[in-house]
Amino acid sequence: MAKIEMIDGKLSVPNNPEIPYINGDGVGIDISPAMIEVVDTAVAKSYAGEKKITWQELLAGEKAFETTGDYLPETTLTSLTENLIAIKGPLMTPIGGGFRSLNVTLRQNFDLFANVRPVAYFTGVASPVKHPENVNMTIFRENTEDIYAGIEFESESADALRLIEILKSDFGINKIRFDKTSAIGIKPVSPDGTKRLVRAAFDHAIANGNTRLTLVHKGNIMKFTEGGFKKWGYEVASEYPTFTVNEFNDIKAASGIEAAKKVKNQALAEGKIYVDDAIADNFLQQILLNPSDYQVVATLNLNGDYISDALAAQVGGIGISPGANINFITGHAIFEATHGTAPDIAGLGLANPSSLILSSVMMLDFMGWGEAALLVKSALAKAIASGQTTRDLGGQLTTAEFTQAIISNI
DSSP: OBOOEEETTEEEOOSSBEEEEEOOSTTHHHHHHHHHHHHHHHHHHHHTTSOOOEEEEEOOSHHHHHHHSOSSOHHHHHHHHHHOEEEEOOOOOOSSSSOSOHHHHHHHHTTOOEEEEEEEOOTTOOOSSSOGGGOEEEEEEEOSSGGGGOEEEOTTOHHHHHHHHHHHHHHOOOOOTTTTTOOEEEOOOOHHHHHHHHHHHHHHHHHTTOOEEEEEEOTTTSTTTHHHHHHHHHHHHTTSSEEEHHHHHHHHHHHOHHHHHHHHHHHHHTTOEEEEEEEHHHHHHHHHHOGGGOOEEEEOHHHHHHHHHHHHHHTTOGGGOEEEEEOTTTOOEEEEEOSOOOGGGTTTTOOOOHHHHHHHHHHHHHHTOHHHHHHHHHHHHHHHHTTOOBGGGTOOBOHHHHHHHHHHHO
């Protein structure tokens, strides 16, 4: 057994790595053991015993509080620091002070600046749209700035009133209509935070053979924050082999649409990535009308939250949507179920483990264990296509039975 390390900017994964996991609250007790069983089976099958994960349970959430009196014990943080990679079930948000969210705390603590959400359709899953199979994109959502910075002041609080007075007296701001009662929030957006996220999105696009990357923002209204994100995103584009929408429009204006299309197609044939941008509200229309036009998306935190869940709904819900929070520079990464704790069905064998299992696929890919990742994903897809699923996906199987159906496909 050895630890995963970051050496000279590259992840070094031994054949027998120690990987921490957090069961999670509520249905975490059902889905985490299912995920581990599936991953262990796929790894054993893929590498004939040469590779094996040693799992280390860590405490967080309700179980941690009941055991240690702390929702996020120091021993958990230490292990996550040392081991780089971890996977977890859903965590409840503690009532009262201390944490706005355990998930947000973990992301901020380890500077997990990229929330990565691949969204694709699995045959056999019921969807509210006509052609869910046209959805196949990966969202890179900035994870440390924007609203996740958590800078806000309560209505009529002394801090809110003081800040409003400073804005009025020192900056000449006179557009706060109800200046005596307004709550105030601040959203920091930086070139540093933007560029490292967009670089991660470009690296992903290149590694996966994607040909289009879209920057989503609300820069038409918030010109220096969201508009800054767009500007700095295009600056990153200049570091990569790209053909931008600005170049397309210049050719279109000079020589017509057909000439612009010809140059664009030639650029894509040469391996360049077409880069464009979209206003967030229009983008939410476009992913319904023309989802096949989009592949990799880079966006700010709040936009990414809306987009990720909207896309998940198009392919059947967050129950089959994986997620990861990654610092591509340090190698720290936490892979997670994207749904809630659902305490009302915990322990009843009704929970769908697909989100966490698909998050383990992302984890295995991140580790460079692509063979096992592909095996897990294809085995899950076969189970879903054959109707061997839990009730939320239209089947009649328990969590354990669904897990065994996946394993039988491995």
